[in-house]
Amino acid sequence: MKSLKIKIQMLLKLFPIIIVLVMFLKGSKSDTIYSLETRYIDVPVDHFSAMGSYKTFKLRYLLNGKHYIKGGPVFIYTGGERDITIAAQNTGFLFDIAPIFKAMLVFVEHRYYGKSLPFGNASFSTTENLRYLSTTQALADFSFLIDDLKGKIFENVTSSKIEPFIAFGGYYAGMLSAWLRMKYPFSVRGALTSSAPIFYFPGLTTCEGYYQIVTDMFEKHGQEQCVKTIKLGWDIIINQCKTKLGMDLISSTWKLCNKIRTPEDVNALLDWLANIYVKLSMTNYHYPSDYYKPVPAYPVKIFCEKLTTTFASDTKGLIQSFANALEVYTNYTGKTICNNIYHKQEDFNEIAWQYQTCTELIMPKCSTDNDMFITKQWNYTQFVLECYETFGAKLGPDWALLAYGGKNLQYYSNILFSNSMLDPGSWGGVYMNKSNETDESLMTYEIIDAPHLVDLRGSDTADNNYLVQARNVYVSTLKKWLKLE
């Protein structure tokens, strides 16, 4: 008996290694590290005004030319709201198809994110320094880099020209890819976008879809009771937070780094919890991954399996049950000491994204009785006011309509709008009824049952047919744009 116990203990200790081994054997891409060269290019701080001394800053981009052969295309990922290394490591699809196309891969970072800070650590210290954070400036950066990579050769000198470029991106990065093709068609021959919600703006799309899709994921991949328990949980938590005893209970059971004390803390706790649900649904991949945090395969399913206590009357049991379930996200590695419900103050990426969603990218999110979140309305005026108080800056209304023309896409070509239907980013995505006026190269595609940007990830032996089919469509679309078939 003792011998068996030791054997089991050893097996448990070896478990992570076995997992890695199994993943390796079945060819999973979930923890492949893609090799990339880091480069920087000097780009103008302001592309649209003449400035005193023509100020520039260093924009980071990553490069992989392993499969590139002269004459091949350049696939450029137009970085979004995170550090570009994360996008690069989670866009295995490009590495998978590079050999087919003999393509160069470029991942360009979005200004004000990662290491591409126009004013270094002072980039976020004043409204004046933040003013160059906009989609128009970001697109100009991308076009500037592409022009540079093409060798600054004029159109009549083609000998050493490196092209064509194709833009890729998911969610905000996908919006940028589409807009790059729309505003700078001479820069990229096409744009392949995944769940890019370019219609997710006031007046174009309603507000309830984002949280509804997160709920859909939990309904589909969690257990039946799970959504009900999550919905039930809000009131229990709010009630507990009315007393010091209850706040202590939650703080200790959920291993919070600092005890909840103030109403501000309670709001932060509720936001933290809602954000975990969103992130769980977004990374509900069929293999372990590390996109936001390390999570197992199907984390929503596992979360729901652990949320076993379902009776509102058993408050302590429910709080404990939530604690167990939340560890799927907060502590999959077992190394987390405590949970911080506040963003780190120096999380520049978070500040940058908040600024963007406060100025240009106003994407209304509300929750209703039909979803598993606390019911919350969305009010444009109040939203803009709060943003103004935070950043002392605002753009005028109708920005998305004015800058990118709203739903009028009939003027553009060579854009593939793909949507993963369980990605909250698919709300506000493009689903076209083909009309005679639209160029046939403007395409939409829908992937059933697919989470956030799974299509742009590396292939995995467990990929379902929907996903395999989608990627086949992507490859044949690229071949069409590149005139290879």
Added chain:
Amino acid sequence: MKSLKIKIQMLLKLFPIIIVLVMFLKGSKSDTIYSLETRYIDVPVDHFSAMGSYKTFKLRYLLNGKHYIKGGPVFIYTGGERDITIAAQNTGFLFDIAPIFKAMLVFVEHRYYGKSLPFGNASFSTTENLRYLSTTQALADFSFLIDDLKGKIFENVTSSKIEPFIAFGGYYAGMLSAWLRMKYPFSVRGALTSSAPIFYFPGLTTCEGYYQIVTDMFEKHGQEQCVKTIKLGWDIIINQCKTKLGMDLISSTWKLCNKIRTPEDVNALLDWLANIYVKLSMTNYHYPSDYYKPVPAYPVKIFCEKLTTTFASDTKGLIQSFANALEVYTNYTGKTICNNIYHKQEDFNEIAWQYQTCTELIMPKCSTDNDMFITKQWNYTQFVLECYETFGAKLGPDWALLAYGGKNLQYYSNILFSNSMLDPGSWGGVYMNKSNETDESLMTYEIIDAPHLVDLRGSDTADNNYLVQARNVYVSTLKKWLKLE
């Protein structure tokens, strides 16, 4: 005899009245005053950055709805480098065709020109205040106004929508029309441009064409000797300006407001003279006009007829002969007291245009032995340096390539690039070899023997067949875009 002399004198005094009468009887549009309502719209000072208090300023536009019937199009002139009232009064073509199309006419002023000053009289006092003067901001203004005029109706509500809009413009205004269609295709259904040199940028077009075309006009419409005398003149003038006596001779004979004294004065004199030649050629219409200054019909011809002294040895005679000829431009009304060779200091339009041609719109002009101007090379580095000294501001190189894609027009549709072949603005214009890749709605047209923007002026009974044909092509192109035939 005395009686006859008096009769002749009376006739001479009556001459201007007779001219007007004759013009009226023959239906000339040269001094028609078009009726326009003046309006203002609040537009953001900066369309591309969130600003502290969302600052706006009043952009002027002019409106004529005399022939407008609901359902008709809106023809919008995208104002260029001058007061918009001048463009409106010199674009009679739109007034001529408004009844055909039941069109509304709108003339929108370019920011920093005319009465559309973002910071009032302080708009030009600092580099900081000048920074919002750019083509990108101007295009965003136009798109903003069009969105407003369309009634800010979203695409699914079409009941009271006012559209389509078609952009019109000549020279810089024409560049803006083309770029508006390229960057904001959802704003205007098409762009009709006259002599819009969108290729007139370093790396795309050489520098000698502008002054060559001015020379061509003098060769074609002046007398044979005229170009030679003008070319000869430069050395005579420069030589005269080496002595006080010579400077006094020129100052008095040419009725200069202030005597030439310094080398700076001499340079200003030479620039002033060159500018008159350019303006004479640009307004060499077949009827009297008042575009820059009042001039008779065929002012180049008359200038050359008056430049009778052709011998370099007869310096005094030559200076006097130039004085007589120049009066065609400087004193056609007979009311000019003296000639100021310097721009007025408060000529904001002139400063604005100099700033633009120093930052974004760097359009290289040089003169060679083949033209009638003083030979002058053009050097990019030196030009940018001088501009930097003047304005303390510069844009990076390759601006036109980066912003508008250089010669890569194959992505766009519904633009008519017409060029008047004796308009210096036709240098750097678009002359396409139709390729299969280009949309058939991207058209070019050439008007032989036509001066600056004559095609956009009101029709005149003396218009030649080239001009009549060109306008017929414009009308049928508009009908095609508007789906009226």
